[in-house]
Amino acid sequence: MRVIEGVVCPFCGCCCDDLEVIVEDNRIVDVRNACALGASKFMGYSKNRNTKPLVRRNGELVEASLEDAIERCAEILANASYPLLYGWSNTSCEAIRVGLELAEEVGGVIDNTTTVCHGPSILAIQEVGIPGCTLGQIRHRADLIIYWGSNPWSAHPRHIERYTALSEGRFQRAAWKRYLSRLILESARKKRYRAASLVFKGGAAALQAAEEEERWMLPPPGERKLVVVDVQKTRSADLADIFIRVEPGGDYEVLQALRALIRDEELDVDEAAGVPVEKLEELSDLMVNARFGVLFFGLGLTMSVGRSRNIEAAIKLTRDLNRYTKFLIMPMRGHFNVTGANIVFTWQTGYPYAVDFSQGYPRYNPGETSAVDVLARGDADATLVIASDPASSFPRKAVENLTKNPLIVIDPVLTPTALMADVIIPTAFVGIEAEGTTYRMDHVPLPLKKVVEPPAGCLSDEEVLRMILGRVRKIRRSDASA
Amino acid sequence: MEFTLITGRTIEQGCTKEHAKLSEEYMMSVAVCEMNYEDMMRLNVRDGDNVKIKTEVGSVVVKVRRSRRIRRPGIIFIPFGPWINLILPSETEGTGMPPLKGFRVWVEPTEEPVSNIRELLLRNYGVKG
Numbered sequence: 153m154r155v156i157e158g159v160v161c162p163f164c165g166c167c168c169d170d171l172e173v174i175v176e177d178n179r180i181v182d183v184r185n186a187c188a189l190g191a192s193k194f195m196g197y198s199k200n201r202n203t204k205p206l207v208r209r210n211g212e213l214v215e216a217s218l219e220d221a222i223e224r225c226a227e228i229l230a231n232a233s234y235p236l237l238y239g240w241s242n243t244s245c246e247a248i249r250v251g252l253e254l255a256e257e258v259g260g261v262i263d264n265t266t267t268v269c270h271g272p273s274i275l276a277i278q279e280v281g282i283p284g285c286t287l288g289q290i291r292h293r294a295d296l297i298i299y300w301g302s303n304p305w306s307a308h309p310r311h312i313e314r315y316t317a318l319s320e321g322r323f324q325r326a327a328w329k330r331y332l333s334r335l336i337l338e339s340a341r342k343k344r345y346r347a348a349s350l351v352f353k354g355g356a357a358a359l360q361a362a363e364e365e366e367r368w369m370l371p372p373p374g375e376r377k378l379v380v381v382d383v384q385k386t387r388s389a390d391l392a393d394i395f396i397r398v399e400p401g402g403d404y405e406v407l408q409a410l411r412a413l414i415r416d417e418e419l420d421v422d423e424a425a426g427v428p429v430e431k432l433e434e435l436s437d438l439m440v441n442a443r444f445g446v447l448f449f450g451l452g453l454t455m456s457v458g459r460s461r462n463i464e465a466a467i468k469l470t471r472d473l474n475r476y477t478k479f480l481i482m483p484m485r486g487h488f489n490v491t492g493a494n495i496v497f498t499w500q501t502g503y504p505y506a507v508d509f510s511q512g513y514p515r516y517n518p519g520e521t522s523a524v525d526v527l528a529r530g531d532a533d534a535t536l537v538i539a540s541d542p543a544s545s546f547p548r549k550a551v552e553n554l555t556k557n558p559l560i561v562i563d564p565v566l567t568p569t570a571l572m573a574d575v576i577i578p579t580a581f582v583g584i585e586a587e588g589t590t591y592r593m594d595h596v597p598l599p600l601k602k603v604v605e606p607p608a609g610c611l612s613d614e615e616v617l618r619m620i621l622g623r624v625r626k627i628r629r630s631d632a633s634a
Numbered sequence: 635m636e637f638t639l640i641t642g643r644t645i646e647q648g649c650t651k652e653h654a655k656l657s658e659e660y661m662m663s664v665a666v667c668e669m670n671y672e673d674m675m676r677l678n679v680r681d682g683d684n685v686k687i688k689t690e691v692g693s694v695v696v697k698v699r700r701s702r703r704i705r706r707p708g709i710i711f712i713p714f715g716p717w718i719n720l721i722l723p724s725e726t727e728g729t730g731m732p733p734l735k736g737f738r739v740w741v742e743p744t745e746e747p748v749s750n751i752r753e754l755l756l757r758n759y760g761v762k763g
Contacts, residue, residue, distance in 0.1 A: 163648075163652065188645055188648070188649055189645070189648045189649060189652075192648075192649035192650070192652075192653075193652050193653060196653050196654060197652075197653045199653065199654065200653055200654050200655075200656065200657065242652075263730075267730045267731070268730075268731060268732065268734075271729060271730045271731050272729050272731050275729060303642065303643060305645070306642075306643045306644050306645045306648065307643040307648065309645065383640055383709070383735075383736075384640065384701075384703050384704050384705070384709070384711065385703045385705065386703065397705070397706075400638045400640060400709065400735065400736035401638075401735075401736040451642065451643075451734070451735070452642075452735065454731060455641075455731060455733070455734040455735040455736075456735045456736045457733070457736055457737075459727065459729045459731055460729055486643075505730075506730055518728070518729055518730040519726055519727070519728030519729055519730055522726065522729075522730025522731075523730070524724060524726055524730060524731075524732055525726055525730060528724040528726075541655060543716055543755065544651075544655065544714070544715055544716040544719060545714065545719060546719060546724075546732070547691070547719055547722035547723060547724040547732045548691055548692060548719065548720050548721065548722065548724070548758070549691075549724040550724055550732075551719070551759060552759060555759045555760070564653075565652075565653050565654075565655070566655075566656055567655050567656075568655055568656070568716050568751055568755060571656075571751075571752065571755055572755060572759060
């Protein structure tokens with residue numbers, strides 16, 4: 153039995169680097185320090201594994217040799233006039249670099265999953281900039297932590313514990329004790345309510361009203377405070393000192409109202425998107441009086457009406473706050489290497505996602521060259537999907553185009569997208585069976601470890617892409633000389 | 635009945651989304667519609683009943699799950715996944731991002747079963763020849 157320490161988790165953008173993986177006979181038997189998401193990946197990764205390359209012949213997916221599958225991929229890509237290469241956020245930076253080379257060679261569009269998560273954030277950042285820092289800074293110094301339209305309890309389970317309110321910083325204490333005592337109080341109150349609701353009707357309404365009120369028990373000044381702003385009371389909101397419920401689609405209004413309040417302007421309304429102005433006044437006081445505040449935002453802002461404008465308002469709010477105090481803002485990135493995808497894309501092409509090589513040089517125009525638009529318009533005539541599952545994350549019209557044209561899927565497991573593919577090439581899980589580099593959500597690069605050997609015949613994404621690139625070049629050269 | 639739809643992540647969906655998308659577990663975690671108790675009364679459905687969610691794009695059948703977290707009536711929550719994406723519009727308003735949170739849907743009780751992932755893909759996108 154072997155214990156491998158300091159393993160970086162290949163799941164979400166937190167990239168926790170303190171995992172301990174216990175390996176016996178090339179099999180993972182346990183994993184320590186991981187959250188439910190990371191543990192489920194390490195413990196379950198081999199259960200639904202596909203280890204054979206598959207090629208569609210006469211409508212059926214049949215086993216093929218790796219060489220045949222690579223050859224078929226190369227033919228599809230070399231013959232397509234406007235192929236789309238999509239995915240990338242769940243693989244290593246090294247593989248992404250080869251992918252960009254391939255996209256340039258075939259003159260296609262290359263896009264990463266940013267396009268359906270924080271794409272609008274990038275658009276906003278390009279407009280107004282971003283005051284950011286590393287998560288270490290936040291862990292040690294932040295005394296006001298705001299999660300806006302983000303539910304770290306579900307999507308980044310160790311974020312609060314490792315980097316924000318529940319972490320023990322050098323200059324800020326963890327807020328564990330306070331949360332524990334609040335939880336005990338809360339459960340006692342719920343028990344009282346259950347007993348009461350047995351006796352008389354209408355207990356539920358009373359409980360709800362009381363709960364909304366009780367949110368505002370503020371800790372003493374100087375202690376860490378956690379604020380959650382969301383449309384529903386998520387599990388993360390249960391941990392918060394302050395929870396603000398915004399009506400769906402009302403984030404822009406609330407952000408702008410806060411900006412006005414911070415500039416000491418009067419609001420002549422009673423509420424903004426369902427939030428009473430008094431609550432907003434209290435929150436703006438809290439923000440201005442913080443010594444080091446940070447706003448983490450999630451898909452609640454990027455996917456709601458307004459999209460990039462919501463993020464712009466949030467960044468401008470942060471900028472305004474810097475006139476009084478130190479305030480920073482950071483997107484909560486989903487996939488473990490989506491930040492890396494943006495970094496490698498930018499370093500190679502100048503643009504972070506949605507890059508079009510059809511003119512022979514990189515062009516970037518989200519809304520036109522982004523994956524959903526390219527597919528929904530029916531422009532792409534072949535697609536390569538790597539380490540992603542657009543059949544589960546794209547709208548119907550985009551998926552219809554995926555299925556109409558030749559589709560290549562490179563993924564360690566069979567996904568819904570793979571079921572519709574013409575060629576499937578299984579690869580090694582990056583971060584479990586293959587090494588690589590990933591970028592944490594605060595742009596800190598971390599090395600992913602290989603903890604077990606991949607199944608026989610499964611190469612890494614990088615190796616498979618290199619083989620496809622080599623074949624594509626050969627086909628194109630022989631076409632050119634013919 | 636008209637609702638505002640919110641989609642998002644849940645921890646159950648997260649635990650299966652990376653390596654077990656064809657599993658029953660994944661289906662149980664994403665082919666569900668979380669709803670406030672009052673709305674369930676208005677629609678006359680119980681926990682575990684099937685409902686049909688409709689938009690201009692199409693319709694999909696999912697299971698109802700009672701949620702204590704959605705306090706305001708008129709809002710439903712469905713985790714990200716192929717079921718809900720089937721009925722999403724694809725207009726990105728020049729941002730590349732389809733609308734995934736806060737748009738109008740119509741919900742009605744139904745006797746139709748929830749399709750598993752293979753049936754869902756087969757019925758809506760067909761098998762390639």
